[in-house]
Amino acid sequence: MQDFLQIFNSISDYIIMALVVIVIILIILVISCMHSSAKLQKRYKKLMRGVEGENLEKIITTYMDKIDEVKEESNEVREIYKNIDERVKKSIQKVAIVRYKAFDNVGSDLSFSLALLDDNDDGVIVTSIYGRDESFTYAKPINKGLSRYDLSEEEKAVLKQVSSKVETK
Structure with missing residues (x-):
């Protein structure tokens, strides 16, 4: 036993220094854990803001219901x-006059001659011929x-003019 105490006394300084290093490392670890815990607590408070006694499952269910409502409204708006x-494709979109x-x-x-056409190039050409005695x-x-009736040169020109108009989408 005497031998053990002598060996222990000779290396006690090294043991104390090792324990001091271990304590310093543990203090650093505790500070790091406290910092991480504080960040986690901030994130938790942010997640639970506006919630008074409600559980997370109820909050998520409420948000999922709202998402379903928005999807339904989106589908209605799409229709x-x-x-x-x-309806717009069937309205007059191309107009030209000669x-x-x-x-x-x-x-x-x-x-x-006035051409009024929709998106499918369907419509009408209105022509007014004015003379001194009659119109x-x-x-x-x-x-x-295309027209199933013969078109005059002016009507052909107005049809060509209206057909060359660029569509915007």
């Missing part, structure tokens, strides 16, 4: 958009950019 888009002098004895360009107005239907 409304499709209906409006279809004015011209139909007769030599009339002073200015009082005659005209005529008539319409020719247009289907897919």
